Amino acid sequence: MQTYLYRRLIQAVFVLILATFVVFLIMRLLPGDPVLLYVSQDEYTRMTSVEEIEALRHEFGLDKPLLLQYVYWIGGVTRGDLGKSIFMGTTVGSEIARALPISIHLGLVTWFISHVIGPVAGTICAVRRGKWSDTVITVLANIGICAPIFWVGILLIYTFGLHLGWLPIQGYVFPWEDFWESTRKAIMPAFCLALPHMAGSTRQTRSSMLETIRQDYIRTAWSKGLRERTVVMRHAVRNGIIPVVTMAGMAIPRIFGGQVLIETVFNIPGMGRLAVDALFTQDYAVVQGTVLVIAVIVVLSNFVVDVSYGWIDPRVRYQ
Amino acid sequence: MAALLEVKNLETRFYTEAGMVKAVDGVSYHLDELEIIGLVGESGCGKSVSQMSTMQLIPTPPGIISGGEVIFEGRDLLRYPANGPEMRSIRGAKIAMIFQEPMTSLNPVLPICRQLTEMLELHLGMDEEASRKRAIELLTLVGIPGAEGRVDDYPHQFSGGMRQRVMIAMALSCNPRIMIADEPTTALDVTTQAQLLELMKEMVDHFRASLVIVTHNLGVVARYAQRIYVMYAGRIVESGTTKDIFSNPRHPYTIGLLSCVPRLDEERGRKLVPIVGLPPNLINMPQTCAFLPRCPYSIERCKQEKWPPLEHLDGQHYAACFVKPEKTGGSNER
Amino acid sequence: MAERKEVATREFMEAPPRVNELERFIRVFFSRRVVIFGLVVLVILLLTAILAPWIAPYNPYKQDLDNVKGQPSVEHWLGTDTLGRDTLSRIIYGSRNSLIVGIVAIGVASGIGMTLGLIAGYFGGWTYIIIMRLIDALMAFPPILLALTIAALLGGGLTNIVIALGISMIPPFCRLMCGQVVSVKENDYVVAGRALGASPRRIMLRHVAPNCFPPLIVQMSLQIGGAILAEAGLSFLGIGIDPPGAAWGAMVSEGYRYLLTVPILSFAPGLAIMLVVFAFNMVGDGIRDALDPRLRGTI
Numbered sequence: 016m017q018t019y020l021y022r023r024l025i026q027a028v029f030v031l032i033l034a035t036f037v038v039f040l041i042m043r044l045l046p047g048d049p050v051l052l053y054v055s056q057d058e059y060t061r062m063t064s065v066e067e068i069e070a071l072r073h074e075f076g077l078d079k080p081l082l083l084q085y086v087y088w089i090g091g092v093t094r095g096d097l098g099k100s101i102f103m104g105t106t107v108g109s110e111i112a113r114a115l116p117i118s119i120h121l122g123l124v125t126w127f128i129s130h131v132i133g134p135v136a137g138t139i140c141a142v143r144r145g146k147w148s149d150t151v152i153t154v155l156a157n158i159g160i161c162a163p164i165f166w167v168g169i170l171l172i173y174t175f176g177l178h179l180g181w182l183p184i185q186g187y188v189f190p191w192e193d194f195w196e197s198t199r200k201a202i203m204p205a206f207c208l209a210l211p212h213m214a215g216s217t218r219q220t221r222s223s224m225l226e227t228i229r230q231d232y233i234r235t236a237w238s239k240g241l242r243e244r245t246v247v248m249r250h251a252v253r254n255g256i257i258p259v260v261t262m263a264g265m266a267i268p269r270i271f272g273g274q275v276l277i278e279t280v281f282n283i284p285g286m287g288r289l290a291v292d293a294l295f296t297q298d299y300a301v302v303q304g305t306v307l308v309i310a311v312i313v314v315l316s317n318f319v320v321d322v323s324y325g326w327i328d329p330r331v332r333y334q
Numbered sequence: 335m336a337a338l339l340e341v342k343n344l345e346t347r348f349y350t351e352a353g354m355v356k357a358v359d360g361v362s363y364h365l366d367e368l369e370i371i372g373l374v375g376e377s378g379c380g381k382s383v384s385q386m387s388t389m390q391l392i393p394t395p396p397g398i399i400s401g402g403e404v405i406f407e408g409r410d411l412l413r414y415p416a417n418g419p420e421m422r423s424i425r426g427a428k429i430a431m432i433f434q435e436p437m438t439s440l441n442p443v444l445p446i447c448r449q450l451t452e453m454l455e456l457h458l459g460m461d462e463e464a465s466r467k468r469a470i471e472l473l474t475l476v477g478i479p480g481a482e483g484r485v486d487d488y489p490h491q492f493s494g495g496m497r498q499r500v501m502i503a504m505a506l507s508c509n510p511r512i513m514i515a516d517e518p519t520t521a522l523d524v525t526t527q528a529q530l531l532e533l534m535k536e537m538v539d540h541f542r543a544s545l546v547i548v549t550h551n552l553g554v555v556a557r558y559a560q561r562i563y564v565m566y567a568g569r570i571v572e573s574g575t576t577k578d579i580f581s582n583p584r585h586p587y588t589i590g591l592l593s594c595v596p597r598l599d600e601e602r603g604r605k606l607v608p609i610v611g612l613p614p615n616l617i618n619m620p621q622t623c624a625f626l627p628r629c630p631y632s633i634e635r636c637k638q639e640k641w642p643p644l645e646h647l648d649g650q651h652y653a654a655c656f657v658k659p660e661k662t663g664g665s666n667e668r
Numbered sequence: 669m670a671e672r673k674e675v676a677t678r679e680f681m682e683a684p685p686r687v688n689e690l691e692r693f694i695r696v697f698f699s700r701r702v703v704i705f706g707l708v709v710l711v712i713l714l715l716t717a718i719l720a721p722w723i724a725p726y727n728p729y730k731q732d733l734d735n736v737k738g739q740p741s742v743e744h745w746l747g748t749d750t751l752g753r754d755t756l757s758r759i760i761y762g763s764r765n766s767l768i769v770g771i772v773a774i775g776v777a778s779g780i781g782m783t784l785g786l787i788a789g790y791f792g793g794w795t796y797i798i799i800m801r802l803i804d805a806l807m808a809f810p811p812i813l814l815a816l817t818i819a820a821l822l823g824g825g826l827t828n829i830v831i832a833l834g835i836s837m838i839p840p841f842c843r844l845m846c847g848q849v850v851s852v853k854e855n856d857y858v859v860a861g862r863a864l865g866a867s868p869r870r871i872m873l874r875h876v877a878p879n880c881f882p883p884l885i886v887q888m889s890l891q892i893g894g895a896i897l898a899e900a901g902l903s904f905l906g907i908g909i910d911p912p913g914a915a916w917g918a919m920v921s922e923g924y925r926y927l928l929t930v931p932i933l934s935f936a937p938g939l940a941i942m943l944v945v946f947a948f949n950m951v952g953d954g955i956r957d958a959l960d961p962r963l964r965g966t967i
Contacts, residue, residue, distance in 0.1 A: 026801070033805035041817060145395075157702075161893065161945040163900050166920055166938030173927055173934075231438040237391055238433075239453050239504070240425035243417055249452070253443050265807075272810030276901050280924070290813060291905055294820045302817060310808040317808075328443055329488045 016332045019325050027318040034310040035092075039085050042303045050077060053300070054101065092307065098300035102293070107304035110289060115308065117187055118278075118285035122270050124205050129212035130263045134256060136213075137220025141228060141255075142247060152217065159214025164273055168207040168280040175203065185282040204281045208273045212266045220259050227255035257328055264320035268313045337364035338406070338544055339388070339429075339512060345401035346380075346387045353617035357383040359568035360402075365512065370538065370545045372555030372576075374591070375565035378613050381548045384565075385514045389425055390416040427457040430505035434517040436497035440489040446473075447485040450504055457508040472503040475540075476533060495526040502534060506541050513538060514546045519554065531558060552595055556580060561650065564588050567614050567624035570644065574651035584653035586629045623654075631657045697958035706950030713944055717763045724757035729912045737930050746936045749922060755933060758914040759940050765908075765915045766944060769830055770896040776834030777895075778841045778888050785845025786880075790853060790872050800846070803839045811836040812901050819907045826909050833898055837891060844887050848880035855879075882959045889952035893945035900941050916941050 050059060050068065053075050062068055072078050076087055091097070097107035136156070140149040176184035188197040227233065228251055236250045274287035282288075286305050293301035325332050346358040358380045365371055373381045386392055388404045394416065404411040406429070414420040433439045441449060447469050454465035466485070473481035476499040489497060498518060505513050515534060519527035535558055538545045547555055555562055555576065562579045564572040564587065572585040583589045590609035611628035621640045626632055635656045636642075644652040698704060716723060725745075732752030740747045746755035788799035806814075818832035852858065853876055861871045902908060903917035911918075916937040923933025 026804075030801055030804040030808065033801055034808045037805050037809075041821070157949065158942075158946065161897075161949055162942045163897055163904075163917070163920070163938055163945075165901060165904050165917075166934070166941065169920065169924055169927065169934050169938070173931055177928055231433060231435050232441045234391065235433060235439045235501075235504075236441070238389060238425055238431045239456075240422045240427055241452065241456065242422065245452070249444070250441050254441070268808065268810040270810075272812035275810070275812055275816065276904065279905060287813075291816070294816065295906065306809065306813060306817060309810065309813065310805075313808045313810075329445075330442060330490050 016325055019332050020322060023318060023321045023325075027314055027321075031311065031314045034314060035089060035307060036085065038303060038307045038310060039088060041306075042299060043081075050075065053098070097304040097307070100293070100298055100301045102296045102298040102301070107301050110301060111286070111304055111308055114284055114286045114289045114305075116189075117283060118271070118274055118287065120190065121201065121205060121208065121274065121277075121283070121285065122267075124201065125208040125212070125270050125273075126263070126266060128205065129209045129266065130216055130259070132209075133213045133216025134220045134259050136217040137259075138224055138247070138252060138255075140217070140221040141224030144225065149221075153221065156214040156217040156221075159210050160218070162210065164207045164210060165276040165280050167210060168203065168277055171203045171207065172280070187281075187283040187285070204277050204283060207277050207280075208270060211273070212270065216259055216262050216266075219262050220255065223258045224251060224255040227251050230254070253327070257324075260320065260324060260327060264317055267316050267320075268309070271309050271313070338367050338369075339365040340405040341384075341388060341402065342405070343402040344384060344387055344404065345399070346383055346392060346397060347400050348397045350396060350617075355616045356568055356619070357397075357616065358387060361565070361568070361570055362402075363563050363570065363573065365544050365546060367511075368538075368542060368544060369561070370535070370547065370559050372559035372562040373546060373548045373565060374550065374552060374555060374562060376550055376613055378616070379565045380568040381565050382516050385431065385516055385546065385548055389429055389431060389514075390414075390421050391425075391431075392416075423457070426453050426505075426510070427508045428510050429512045429514065430508070430510040431514040431516060432498070432501040432505045432518055434520050436494050436501060436521065439501060440497055442489055445486045445488055446492075446500055449500075450507055453504065453507050468507070469503075472507055473500070476500070476503045476537065478503075494522055495530065498522065498526075498530055499533065502530075502537060506537055506543070509541055510543055512544050512546065514548070516548045517550070518547070520549070520551070527554075534558075552591060564591070567616065567619065569624070569641070569654070571625070571655070572651075572653040573644070574647075575649070578649070578651040582651070584647060584651070585625075585655050586631050586657070587625050588653075590628075623656075633657055693958045697954045700954060700957075702950045703954030703957075706947040706954065709943060709947035710951060713763055713767065713947065716760055717767050720760050720764060724754075724760040726754035726757040728753060728757040728761040728914050730754075737926060737933075739930065740932055747930060747932050749919070749933055750926070755919075755936055758919060759916065759937055762914040762916045762919065762937065762940070763944075765826075765903075765913065766896050766899060766941070769826070769833065769899040770892045770948075772830045773833035773837065773895045773899070774888055774892050776830060777837035777891070778884065780834070781838040781841025782845045782877075782884060784838070785842040785847075786849055786872055786877055788842070789846040789849025790868065790876060792850075796846070799842070803842050806835075807839045809836075812898055815898060816902060816905065816907060819902060824907050824910060829899065829902060829907065829909075833895055833902075836898070837895060840887060840891065841884065844884060845880060848883060849876055852876050852879045886952060886956040886959060889948060889955050893948040893952070896941065896945055896948070 050071050054071065059068075062071070069078075076084060079087075095108055097111065099105070100107050100110055103110060136152050140152050143149050171182075172184045175182045182203055183196075183200050184203075186200055188200050190197040232254075233246065233250055236246045241250075271286065274283075274285055275291055276287070277283070278285045278288040279291060286309060290302055290305040293299070293305070341364070342362050344358050344361045345356065348355045348357055361380070361384050363371070363373075373385070375381045383392070383397075387399050388411065390399065390411065392399060399412060402412065406424070409420075411421065411424065440446075447466060450469040450472060451460075451462070451465035454460045454468055455462075458465075460468065470481045470485050473485060478484060478496060478499055484491075489500075492500065501518075513534075518534070519530050522530065531554060534545065534547075537543075545558075547559060549555060559576055561575050562573065563570050564579070564585065566587050572579065572583065572588045579588060580592070583592055587609070590607070593607040594609065596606060609628055614624050614627070620626075622638075623629070623632075623636050623641050626636050629636070633656065639656070642654045642656050644654045646652055730753065732748065735744075735748050735752045736750060738744055738748040738752075744754050744756065746759065748754055749758070784799055784803070788796045815829075815832040815836040818835060819829050822828040822832065858871060858875055861875055866875075899908070899915075900917035900920075903915035904921045906918070906921070908915040908918050919937035920934045920941075923930065923935075923937070926933055
């Protein structure tokens with residue numbers, strides 16, 4: 016197990032570095048001058064002489080080789096310096112610090128809902144294959160992965176917010192400020208975010224469990240006289256859950272992606288909204304910062320998922 | 335003396351896309367205490383299905399046990415629901431089964447110890463410590479070296495032969511009265527086969543249990559079984575003591591089987607004679623004898639009447655054939 | 669000696685049925701009603717996209733400022749938007765956008781992904797490690813955010829969106845292809861090719877790659893739905909084809925402001941998106957089941 020963990024750790028670090036490099040490169044895709052990372056479009060257009068621009072470039076180290084720029088930038092990042100937000104006048108770091116907890120809260124709730132309900136529903140389907148409950152759940156799951164989540168959000172707002180007036184249609188409250196209100200505001204956004212993942216992991220669990228149930232060792236378990244519950248939980252689920260863990264890992268970046276849409280629909284000041292607003296206001300340093308932070312979180316959580324793999328599936332430990 | 339297990343007219347069907355298959359079509363046999371019997375036939379003849387039916391391990395759908403009785407300890411097991419408490423208290427505890435594929439028959443994510451102790455805890459009510467000790471004892475008994483160190487290992491850390499030994503240990507762990515071995519050695523190499531068969535014989539002697547060996551390999555049953563049943567297309571076509579079957583086979587199928595196997599005590603240069611044709615398609619079987627298309631001895635009567643019933647020949651020897659013994663005798667007289 | 673008869677007349681002997689692969693594929697594919705439904709929807713979609721100018725009741729760009737935000741009526745089955753344009757016509761024209769983006773993006777993603785996967789899987793070693801870690805790095809980004817960022821930075825417009833979406837969807841194809849290649853290249857016919865001295869390029873392209881295709885085709889059909897959803901998300905946020913072009917996601921966004929009075933403006937395009945994605949998914953499931961009969965009944 017130890018070697019497995021070390022190997023995974025080294026891989027994670029390698030991937031992390033690569034990811035930061037990718038972020039760096041993408042931002043260089045800027046149409047126009049990289050100086051725009053540091054000054055606003057207006058200020059840039061106001062500069063008339065080439066020397067001014069050159070001086071600015073030199074100030075931000077943009078005349079140095081690309082690799083060196085990367086190193087400086089990363090150095091700054093590790094010290095907590097992610098640059099300044101041109102549009103809002105604050106540091107990128109402070110904006111992220113404000114938005115990140117919100118996104119993490121919503122993201123965690125979503126992740127847990129999806130990966131508890133999903134596998135449970137999928138297992139029910141597999142065990143009760145062909146019966147009414149299987150058909151209904153499968154149909155719902157098939158629909159759930161097809162619906163555009165921003166549209167579902169709008170539908171929910173229309174029904175539960177505007178027409179029935181049961182739930183608030185926008186905004187966010189921290190759970191420790193007002194738990195009840197926080198929950199009311201979070202229900203619809205969390206549901207929308209969770210929908211494709213609940214549906215996806217239901218389908219995946221169902222197919223994986225159906226495959227598992229056909230295995231020889233399940234027949235052995237029955238022949239030992241074990242109860243249905245034992246056969247399902249101790250023998251079938253433990254094996255069938257393995258691909259679902261993979262799915263759960265892949266869901267993490269996608270949930271962040273979903274937040275980009277949902278936070279827009281529900282007007283929630285999280286990382287998604289931050290990134291989108293920054294893109295449209297050409298506040299590129301903020302974009303760079305948010306994308307970077309999200310990537311780091313994803314790589315770290317993938318490492319945790321890898322570790323749990325080793326715990327669940329002993330065959331992996333001995334590779 | 336009443337038999338330990340008596341199966342009467344067992345019928346099991348499968349409903350497939352292509353039609354209804356009668357995998358087991360009126361099979362009757364019995365098993366006495368401390369006896370080893372062999373159930374022989376080619377792939378698809380229903381021998382595995384018949385054994386799984388006695389334990390009600392048939393997946394329903396698409397299968398269904400549609401008739402017959404399985405009398406064990408004075409009760410007809412088929413009267414009980416497949417997953418009810420009665421069947422569960424019999425499976426593993428009174429009747430145990432080991433399967434053909436040792437590589438896939440053990441749960442890959444559970445340590446071997448757990449796979450043994452879960453039975454001990456369930457059927458014998460042992461606590462954690464006692465069951466673990468017993469598990470180690472059992473592993474040593476079946477010949478796993480260094481059992482104490484290996485008991486927490488996972489199946490993928492054992493070889494095929496060792497896994498099959500673990501399966502044998504599991505099967506016998508709760509002192510069952512019957513152990514059913516469904517093609518236990520088919521997936522293993524010849525040397526391991528021999529070792530495993532010896533081990534099974536030793537173990538059933540040790541635990542004073544009866545053994546049913548299901549196989550397509552006559553060599554296996556010749557050495558260990560006291561009585562043999564030969565199956566074809568879902569029915570028993572011949573049964574008798576091992577001596578009866580080998581020295582005086584009566585059903586053309588049995589004769590055919592024996593003709594394709596080389597023997598040490600026959601003249602050199604004898605040609606191995608395969609049975610021509612293919613196994614029958616079990617969907618929409620004709621009413622006549624299922625072996626008819628491949629039978630070199632068939633007579634007019636075979637084409638006209640329904641499948642022959644098992645006829646008593648002498649002692650414990652029965653065969654389901656219309657053709658008189660003089661006509662089929664010959665190459666196998668010893 | 670025993671009497672031996674002529675064995676077996678033909679009428680009793682049954683040869684095993686010959687399996688015709690194409691026939692089996694068709695039979696399994698059409699065995700589920702949902703799959704047929706999906707195929708029908710796709711055909712309708714294709715026809716709608718191609719025949720849009722002839723099917724649409726109105727010119728989707730034509731504004732009718734007297735008839736703004738109209739409710740569904742006999743003249744305008746789905747009502748009109750804020751500039752008086754007919755919603756139904758816009759949805760019909762929008763199908764072109766969704767289809768093109770979806771298919772081309774997947775083409776880009778699978779083309780690049782499969783090539784990388786083939787190289788990584790075949791050569792192994794450091795090539796494999798570097799390519800796989802790059803893919804891992806790419807997977808660290810939320811696909812939508814990645815596509816959004818790239819598309820926004822490149823400027824909007826159809827080509828840039830397709831490129832951005834294509835890049836964000838490379839990882840699943842690369843990984844799948846790599847896995848397939850790794851298992852296929854151990855097959856005897858590949859080893860034989862190497863023993864005969866065939867060049868790596870020849871082996872890769874003529875022997876390994878073609879045998880990896882089935883799961884990849886399934887993956888492609890299943891991912892098209894995702895591409896269409898992603899494009900809808902992008903146009904919802906405002907990165908889409910330039911106005912006055914009709915993109916379903918953008919239509920949902922426009923309608924959002926008038927949810928209380930004219931909800932149909934948001935509902936209709938969103939429903940169209942869902943229907944199309946559902947159809948692609950069902951057809952994808954059907955292809956998967958038909959290509960590998962073992963999987964039948966598992967989804």
